[in-house]
Amino acid sequence: MAMTITEKILADHCGLTEVRPGQLINAQVDIALGNDVTAPIAIEEFKKAGAKRVFDRDRVVLIPDHFTPNKDIPSAEQCKILREFARAQEITHYYELGEVGIEHALLPEKGIVLPGDLVIGADSHTCTYGGLGSFATGVGSTDLAAAMITGELWFKVPETMKFIYYGKMRTWVGGKDLILYTIGDIGVDGALYKAMEFCGETIEQLPMSGRLTMANMAVEAGGKNGIIAPDEITRQYVDGRARRPYRFFGSDPEAHYAEVREYDVSTIEPQVAFPPDPGNTKGISEIGEVHIDQAVIGSCTNGRFEDLVEAARVLKGRKAAPWVRLIIIPATPSIYTEAMKEGLFQIFLEANAVIGPPTCGPCLGGHMGVLAKGERAIATTNRNFIGRMGHPESEIYLSNPAVAAASAVRGRICSPEELD
Amino acid sequence: MKFVGKAWKFGPNINTDVIIPARYLNVSDPKELAKHCMEDQDPQFVKKIKRGDIIVADTNFGCGSSREHAPIAIKAAGISCVVAKSFARIFYRNAFNMGLAILESSEAADGIGEGDRIQVDMTTGKIQNLTTGMEFQANPMPEFMIELLNDGGLMKHVMKKIRSPHPS
Numbered sequence: 161m162a163m164t165i166t167e168k169i170l171a172d173h174c175g176l177t178e179v180r181p182g183q184l185i186n187a188q189v190d191i192a193l194g195n196d197v198t199a200p201i202a203i204e205e206f207k208k209a210g211a212k213r214v215f216d217r218d219r220v221v222l223i224p225d226h227f228t229p230n231k232d233i234p235s236a237e238q239c240k241i242l243r244e245f246a247r248a249q250e251i252t253h254y255y256e257l258g259e260v261g262i263e264h265a266l267l268p269e270k271g272i273v274l275p276g277d278l279v280i281g282a283d284s285h286t287c288t289y290g291g292l293g294s295f296a297t298g299v300g301s302t303d304l305a306a307a308m309i310t311g312e313l314w315f316k317v318p319e320t321m322k323f324i325y326y327g328k329m330r331t332w333v334g335g336k337d338l339i340l341y342t343i344g345d346i347g348v349d350g351a352l353y354k355a356m357e358f359c360g361e362t363i364e365q366l367p368m369s370g371r372l373t374m375a376n377m378a379v380e381a382g383g384k385n386g387i388i389a390p391d392e393i394t395r396q397y398v399d400g401r402a403r404r405p406y407r408f409f410g411s412d413p414e415a416h417y418a419e420v421r422e423y424d425v426s427t428i429e430p431q432v433a434f435p436p437d438p439g440n441t442k443g444i445s446e447i448g449e450v451h452i453d454q455a456v457i458g459s460c461t462n463g464r465f466e467d468l469v470e471a472a473r474v475l476k477g478r479k480a481a482p483w484v485r486l487i488i489i490p491a492t493p494s495i496y497t498e499a500m501k502e503g504l505f506q507i508f509l510e511a512n513a514v515i516g517p518p519t520c521g522p523c524l525g526g527h528m529g530v531l532a533k534g535e536r537a538i539a540t541t542n543r544n545f546i547g548r549m550g551h552p553e554s555e556i557y558l559s560n561p562a563v564a565a566a567s568a569v570r571g572r573i574c575s576p577e578e579l580d
Numbered sequence: 581m582k583f584v585g586k587a588w589k590f591g592p593n594i595n596t597d598v599i600i601p602a603r604y605l606n607v608s609d610p611k612e613l614a615k616h617c618m619e620d621q622d623p624q625f626v627k628k629i630k631r632g633d634i635i636v637a638d639t640n641f642g643c644g645s646s647r648e649h650a651p652i653a654i655k656a657a658g659i660s661c662v663v664a665k666s667f668a669r670i671f672y673r674n675a676f677n678m679g680l681a682i683l684e685s686s687e688a689a690d691g692i693g694e695g696d697r698i699q700v701d702m703t704t705g706k707i708q709n710l711t712t713g714m715e716f717q718a719n720p721m722p723e724f725m726i727e728l729l730n731d732g733g734l735m736k737h738v739m740k741k742i743r744s745p746h747p748s
């Protein structure tokens with residue numbers, strides 16, 4: 161029977177030659193991930209169950225990235241639970257400050273997650289790794305606990321929706337705009353339960369950074385996972401990082417899809433998602449006057465090196481408007497180092513930006529840039545729910561890094577083209 | 581794995597606040613939670629049902645919050661199984677993880693009336709309306725999921741595995 165890439169990876173991990181949507185399977189997990197918010201609960205369950213060792217110390221990954229550097233005493237306590245557990249279990253992939261970055265940027269970068277993997281994480285944006293051609297999905301802390309102990313977990317095989325992108329992207333349009341446009345089109349529950357498979361000539365040319373950005377936001381359309389078939393771009397990204405074998409899977413031409421949608425990307429302009437959800441999108445030419453108090457460039461969606469380069473192209477020789485706080489957060493230490501070496505920090509500092517240490521920070525209203533009542537931010541993050549970045553009466557607008565940078569300069573949301 | 585009981589019907593979008601109102605979330609004892617199951621929809625519900633009865637609902641059963649208290653409350657109230665046209669995504673996972681048997685079938689949800697006696701066979705996926713004689717076929721449950729339900733949920737299943745590791 162013809163299968164999609166998602167079905168093939170799931171079948172491969174449960175030892176079956178084929179699986180159908182709706183089928184319940186018990187599958188082997190390649191990587192099980194937890195962070196400082198979710199892992200403490202899973203660790204408690206682990207202990208309650210009487211487990212002694214994790215199934216594989218190389219495959220249980222613990223990343224304290226949400227409230228680090230420790231924001232306050234409760235966060236410090238949470239992180240301590242991770243640290244002590246990681247030490248006792250001799251977890252290979254546990255990283256301390258200076259080595260730690262935002263989980264979904266760090267894991268691909270370090271070659272911890274690879275094409276063809278089945279990855280579960282107690283974090284909804286675990287779906288990011290689909291950009292590498294893996295099946296990756298967010299689960300609860302109980303699921304994480306079970307997977308940490310047994311190395312397996314049950315799944316319901318999702319139906320797949322296929323999204324085909326063709327045409328040449330306009331200037332200042334990238335993966336973020338394609339995914340925002342798509343969520344705007346199908347809505348925040350448009351892909352409920354389903355696998356979102358992104359393909360077409362535009363995707364085949366999209367760099368890995370843009371692919372990870374697109375897969376990252378699959379969950380914002382309700383998707384179980386987002387996935388892009390691996391190719392030469394994937395191979396180039398993965399080679400030199402991978403320390404174990406990996407496999408490329410692809411969809412059969414006759415595979416069955418629940419729905420197929422096509423987009424001519426040449427008609428898509430930079431997108432902005434208005435509050436209160438990522439499906440509330442508008443093209444940059446239609447947004448009107450929206451003044452901002454803060455601009456945040458970072459997160460697991462758009463905190464990679466390519467994103468910072470894009471922001472620097474806009475910010476070079478310019479300054480943030482005097483009433484705007486510009487916060488730039490490289491997602492990992494190696495992105496941080498590269499940005500510094502390539503002179504991006506100079507551009508950012510001259511633009512009056514503050515450069516944060518790698519952390520989730522303001523993305524979830526944790527720390528390092530929360531909003532006051534009535535304040536408005538443009539952010540390259542993935543969620544603009546009420547109160548996500550601070551006060552319940554503050555507002556978040558989502559965009560790509562170039563638009564966020566240009567908006568910081570103007571003091572209101574605008575296209576980088578407006579600055580020329 | 582078979583259940584026989586009286587059907588209690590519910591409409592679409594029964595959310596987790598209907599299943600167990602948030603005001604009772606300050607306790608986690610299943611017996612306490614069970615006392616308030618479906619209270620806001622039908623205050624007499626827990627008194628009316630008998631152990632083994634079956635909930636039959638429309639679409640999107642269990643929508644709302646991710647609280648695991650919802651399937652725990654239903655199970656502890658004595659409901660053996662929930663048949664619905666569809667379940668909310670998180671509820672679906674939580675139900676199995678907490679050991680509550682659930683089955684999806686649009687035909688059964690339409691073909692079963694309040695108070696009908698029904699029999700659900702999880703292993704074969706067969707649902708019989710013993711009152712009307714009608715039969716419906718849902719997806720059969722694979723062996724490992726039956727085992728997980730029999731063990732009382734995901735963590736209990738895992739605990740059993742730890743205690744009796746079989747070579748695999």
Ligand code: SF4
Pocket residue numbers: 226262263264283285459460461519520523524541542
């Ligand atoms: S950057 Fe934001 S969305 Fe990404 S993992 Fe951190 S908190 Fe979650």
